[in-house]
Amino acid sequence: MAAAANAFRLSVASPKPAAAASSPDAFVRPETLSFCSSAGGARLRRSGGVACSASAAAGTARFGVRASATQVMDKSASEAGSKAPTTVEVDLGNRSYPIYIGSGLLDQPELLQRHVHGKRVLVVTNDTIAPIYLDKVVNALTKGNPNVSVDHVILPDGEKYKDMDTLMKVFDKAIESRLDRRCTFVALGGGVIGDMCGYAAASFLRGVNFIQIPTTVMAQVDSSVGGKTGINHRLGKNLIGAFYQPQCVLVDTDTLSTLPDRELASGLAEVIKYGLIRDAEFFEWQEKNMHALMARDPSALAYAIKRSCENKAEVVSLDEKESGLRATLNLGHTFGHAIETSFGYGQWLHGEAVAAGIVMAVDMSYRVGWIDKSIVTRVDNILKQAKLPTFPPETMTVEMFKSVMAVDKKVADGLLRLILLKGPLGNCVFTGDYDRKALDETLRAFSKS
Numbered sequence: 001m002a003a004a005a006n007a008f009r010l011s012v013a014s015p016k017p018a019a020a021a022s023s024p025d026a027f028v029r030p031e032t033l034s035f036c037s038s039a040g041g042a043r044l045r046r047s048g049g050v051a052c053s054a055s056a057a058a059g060t061a062r063f064g065v066r067a068s069a070t071q072v073m074d075k076s077a078s079e080a081g082s083k084a085p086t087t088v089e090v091d092l093g094n095r096s097y098p099i100y101i102g103s104g105l106l107d108q109p110e111l112l113q114r115h116v117h118g119k120r121v122l123v124v125t126n127d128t129i130a131p132i133y134l135d136k137v138v139n140a141l142t143k144g145n146p147n148v149s150v151d152h153v154i155l156p157d158g159e160k161y162k163d164m165d166t167l168m169k170v171f172d173k174a175i176e177s178r179l180d181r182r183c184t185f186v187a188l189g190g191g192v193i194g195d196m197c198g199y200a201a202a203s204f205l206r207g208v209n210f211i212q213i214p215t216t217v218m219a220q221v222d223s224s225v226g227g228k229t230g231i232n233h234r235l236g237k238n239l240i241g242a243f244y245q246p247q248c249v250l251v252d253t254d255t256l257s258t259l260p261d262r263e264l265a266s267g268l269a270e271v272i273k274y275g276l277i278r279d280a281e282f283f284e285w286q287e288k289n290m291h292a293l294m295a296r297d298p299s300a301l302a303y304a305i306k307r308s309c310e311n312k313a314e315v316v317s318l319d320e321k322e323s324g325l326r327a328t329l330n331l332g333h334t335f336g337h338a339i340e341t342s343f344g345y346g347q348w349l350h351g352e353a354v355a356a357g358i359v360m361a362v363d364m365s366y367r368v369g370w371i372d373k374s375i376v377t378r379v380d381n382i383l384k385q386a387k388l389p390t391f392p393p394e395t396m397t398v399e400m401f402k403s404v405m406a407v408d409k410k411v412a413d414g415l416l417r418l419i420l421l422k423g424p425l426g427n428c429v430f431t432g433d434y435d436r437k438a439l440d441e442t443l444r445a446f447s448k449s
């Protein structure tokens with residue numbers, strides 16, 4: 001840890017280039033990317049640093065919205081009288097795939113079966129979810145499809161098991177069951193299961209087909225989409241993994257009925273994030289509808305999931321491997337990961353840590369003068385409405401933050417890049433060009449020295 005801490009200190013202490021004036025906008029390195037909210041979709045501007053505005057259109061690369069939400073009427077669904085799912089497409093050329101969103105989708109076997117390759121399926125789940133949903137999923141995979149045989153592996157539940165030992169249990173089962181390259185892995189559960197199953201699918205026999213059936217808000221709005229898979233290392237979260245896209249994501253919103261309240265709120269942190277980084281209209285909708293989301297109003301939840309998936313799908317379509325734009329999905333995560341890692345995986349839920357991290361990122365954005373105070377207040381209010389933390393655990397120290405942040409994946413050449421809000425609501429930048437003092441001040445304001 002000592003080396004890591006030093007690496008961070010180096011980056012924090014590194015002086016601004018001589019040419020830098022007092023305004024952080026006066027020195028802009030090429031890697032700075034600005035992301036603007038607009039009715040037509042995301043706008044990405046390279047080598048900017050100034051806040052986005054309509055007049056700053058010169059040099060703006062405009063991208064159309066490639067993620068589209070459509071109603072797809074499935075034949076079996078229409079026969080059974082079930083409601084057609086909403087489909088959001090993740091547009092990645094020959095790795096494109098649909099996200100199906102709706103109620104009762106696990107009762108529509110055709111939806112799932114069309115994405116199964118081969119005759120062998122391995123369902124990866126955990127000991128909390130298996131008693132509730134495993135039979136239903138096995139039924140959806142096999143109904144009217146006697147040629148398919150389904151094995152399953154039930155992992156221990158919890159972020160602290162998102163590690164190499166638990167991953168090996170998936171490989172043990174796959175190898176003992178003599179699965180071959182034509183098999184399909186199915187992730188049934190929250191983000192922990194989705195990330196682990198996806199990584200197992202990416203590496204078993206150098207890559208097999210896989211399907212995501214997310215059962216938490218967190219997984220339905222974020223982790224099941226976009227192909228980031230992996231496990232934790234004791235020195236940092238998600239440090240080992242692969243980009244590996246599923247064949248489809250099936251979001252049966254009925255599964256949320258059994259989700260504990262705290263988990264529901266945790267997922268809403270990511271929903272709030274989409275509004276802040278790129279979708280002001282969605283944020284405003286959330287301000288009006290947070291009580292409905294907290295009360296699990298089905299249509300409010302379905303809308304929030306759809307809109308979140310559209311945002312994520314669009315970002316992933318534009319920047320699958322995170323060369324810039326995709327990093328903005330990590331608003332608050334650098335601070336949040338430090339909380340998760342220092343505090344022990346699983347003590348604070350991912351979304352809870354991200355919520356406190358978002359408050360810190362917003363505080364820093366205000367300190368560097370990039371956003372109005374009103375945004376700080378609105379963020380605080382909406383997180384409180386969602387019953388999410390707005391302050392890190394009391395035991396966190398500045399040094400704890402620094403040592404974990406030093407090994408963050410967004411450190412490049414010893415420089416920690418952060419996602420900060422800049423300009424009107426719905427706009428952000430991913431940059432290493434910020435006043436180091438502001439970062440220190442934020443850390444001191446939110447933790448013990």
Ligand SMILES: NC(=O)c1ccc[n+]([C@@H]2O[C@H](COP(=O)([O-])OP(=O)(O)OC[C@H]3O[C@@H](n4cnc5c(N)ncnc54)[C@H](O)[C@@H]3O)[C@@H](O)[C@H]2O)c1
Nearest residue numbers: 128157190191192193215216218219223228255258259350
């Ligand atoms: N890959 C990505 O892009 C990405 C994005 C965001 C988060 N993540 C990862 O996702 C993980 C967090 O995911 P999470 O919040 O879903 O946590 P989780 O997977 O631990 O699930 C939360 C808890 O809810 C239980 N559960 C799940 N579905 C349930 C249901 N329908 N009914 C009752 N209980 C249910 C689980 O067993 C678990 O106890 C973290 O590891 C994080 O790093 C990954």
Ligand SMILES: [Zn+2]
Nearest residue numbers: 270333350354
């Ligand atoms: Zn997250």
